[in-house]
Amino acid sequence: MGTAKIPAALWLLAGVVLTFGVAVSPAQGATRHYDFFITETNQTRLCHEKSVLTVNGQSPGPTIYARKGDVVVVNVHNQGNKNITIHWHGVDQPRNPWSDGPVYITQCPIRPGSNFTYQVILSVEEGTLWWHAHSDFDRLTVHGAIVIYPKSGATFPFKKPDNEIPIILGEWWNEDVNHLLEEVKRTGGDVKPSDANTINSQPGDMFPCSKDGTFKVAVQNGSTYLLRIINAGLTNDMFFAIAGHRLTVVAIDAHYTKPVTVDYIMIAPGQTMDVLLEANRTLGANSRYYMAARTFITLARDDIPFNNSTATAILEYTDSAAARAGPPDFPSLSLPAIKDENAAMAFVTQLRSLASNDHPAHVPMSVDERMLIDLAINVLPCDPTNPNNRTCTGPSQNRFAASLNNVSFENPPIDVLDAYYSGNGLGVYEEDFPNKPAGGSANLTGLGFTKRGTKVKVLEYGTVVEVVFHDTSSENHPMHLHGFSFYVVGRGSGEFDERRDPASYNLVDPPYQNTVSVPKDGWAAFRFRADNPGVWFMHCHFDRHVVWGMNTVFIVKDGKTPKARMLPRPSNMPQC
Numbered sequence: 001m002g003t004a005k006i007p008a009a010l011w012l013l014a015g016v017v018l019t020f021g022v023a024v025s026p027a028q029g030a031t032r033h034y035d036f037f038i039t040e041t042n043q044t045r046l047c048h049e050k051s052v053l054t055v056n057g058q059s060p061g062p063t064i065y066a067r068k069g070d071v072v073v074v075n076v077h078n079q080g081n082k083n084i085t086i087h088w089h090g091v092d093q094p095r096n097p098w099s100d101g102p103v104y105i106t107q108c109p110i111r112p113g114s115n116f117t118y119q120v121i122l123s124v125e126e127g128t129l130w131w132h133a134h135s136d137f138d139r140l141t142v143h144g145a146i147v148i149y150p151k152s153g154a155t156f157p158f159k160k161p162d163n164e165i166p167i168i169l170g171e172w173w174n175e176d177v178n179h180l181l182e183e184v185k186r187t188g189g190d191v192k193p194s195d196a197n198t199i200n201s202q203p204g205d206m207f208p209c210s211k212d213g214t215f216k217v218a219v220q221n222g223s224t225y226l227l228r229i230i231n232a233g234l235t236n237d238m239f240f241a242i243a244g245h246r247l248t249v250v251a252i253d254a255h256y257t258k259p260v261t262v263d264y265i266m267i268a269p270g271q272t273m274d275v276l277l278e279a280n281r282t283l284g285a286n287s288r289y290y291m292a293a294r295t296f297i298t299l300a301r302d303d304i305p306f307n308n309s310t311a312t313a314i315l316e317y318t319d320s321a322a323a324r325a326g327p328p329d330f331p332s333l334s335l336p337a338i339k340d341e342n343a344a345m346a347f348v349t350q351l352r353s354l355a356s357n358d359h360p361a362h363v364p365m366s367v368d369e370r371m372l373i374d375l376a377i378n379v380l381p382c383d384p385t386n387p388n389n390r391t392c393t394g395p396s397q398n399r400f401a402a403s404l405n406n407v408s409f410e411n412p413p414i415d416v417l418d419a420y421y422s423g424n425g426l427g428v429y430e431e432d433f434p435n436k437p438a439g440g441s442a443n444l445t446g447l448g449f450t451k452r453g454t455k456v457k458v459l460e461y462g463t464v465v466e467v468v469f470h471d472t473s474s475e476n477h478p479m480h481l482h483g484f485s486f487y488v489v490g491r492g493s494g495e496f497d498e499r500r501d502p503a504s505y506n507l508v509d510p511p512y513q514n515t516v517s518v519p520k521d522g523w524a525a526f527r528f529r530a531d532n533p534g535v536w537f538m539h540c541h542f543d544r545h546v547v548w549g550m551n552t553v554f555i556v557k558d559g560k561t562p563k564a565r566m567l568p569r570p571s572n573m574p575q576c
């Protein structure tokens, strides 16, 4: 047994230096243990009190600290009043889909009063990731950071920051979100927009009843801070900026990037970014600065309601260099407007993998299987099984739906992984998820009718896959893949042209991500090697679109060698 002390692991929020006693084996990394107790806790924001699900009574929940290559064992005890699962977002989980978490994809839910122990196997990830509930809308409050430091003896590929600041972006509804979910399942309508964005669970002092809770962080002139930014929100992309300061992005989705210094970032739900902040305001300048998180949204029509708010937190200089304490400056010049698509695209297209000797990029140069996948918002008949219930509150009295290649994913009654592993898969899912939209080329499905189905894509071990998402809807979609990171080799506006557009691909240093923001009326292309056997969900990270079916599943078959096979099924998997 040894005690590893993590340098710079001082979360200003907690104000403590973390040390952890762990079993360390130099070859394999350490095994770290956490207990998560799911409980109901009361929260008050915007003058409204409600009961929310939390982990260990906190929202955001506890931060998991680890080093690259460690295994984190988390025992989740469900002391809440509903079924739940937890997902370790961005952790590849090599050969271990059993602990990935999406409900009815890789496991049955953890019932109230029972528990499940997850084995979170870290491998290539380094930087910031996060964990969150992967059932219903529970992740609104059941989420937290995963901080993965370099291996013992290794260093950051940038100047060591003096301190770290967690920035978890989220949303707040005055109502219980799972009540809203039940309502939209019943009515077929859209989910009511959230009432505020939040930074570390606080809307900030521009909102009623919010002044006292506003997240504040103390900084010192001359110091450099590592911001670990997570978009945990359910429905919005967000712009983020800090008045008077620029931001240097050094990682996305726990993979290092070439440092890029910007006035603002755009971060989609599911994404994480490591960002350096230099506290460099000079003598006599204001000592207080707002950080601000504003919705970025694209919509088909102006009459569709959305959350048009901006959450704030405050950066306060505590030394004498910037001593003029006035009201905080607001990032009026650097924070883009809500619908500024060009600003979003301009930021996203600057991201590049670090691609250094220590952190090389391994971009697949040739492709075995190409998939062109239309993203669409659609409708379904209100209730095809009940002719007396013909009126829903979705478009034209239908029910809202969403689809990939015109298949609206339907959760099976038992999880896909167990069905596959037991050899009874074909009673539960169909293996004919299409490689192309019907008709062979991208076509605008608009708000047309779609079909429901549990269609999966089966891949031989080691297949190199290129996925091009073509967004036929009028909003961006943050598409997330479990089990892998992928190289985002290209993006563009309009329809994807398979003869012309691949010429613009970056195959040298594309960013390596687990969630890609697909631009509205445009496309994004990524590549990955299917060398992780298992069952892996792929879905939009806007939660209402998951409910509507903008999902599919990759089943990656075992390879020939023992190391290319899935780990055996743990005996403690929850039962459906």
Ligand SMILES: [Cu+2]
Residues within 6 Å of the ligand: 476, 477, 478, 540, 541, 542, 545, 550
């Ligand atoms: Cu979506």
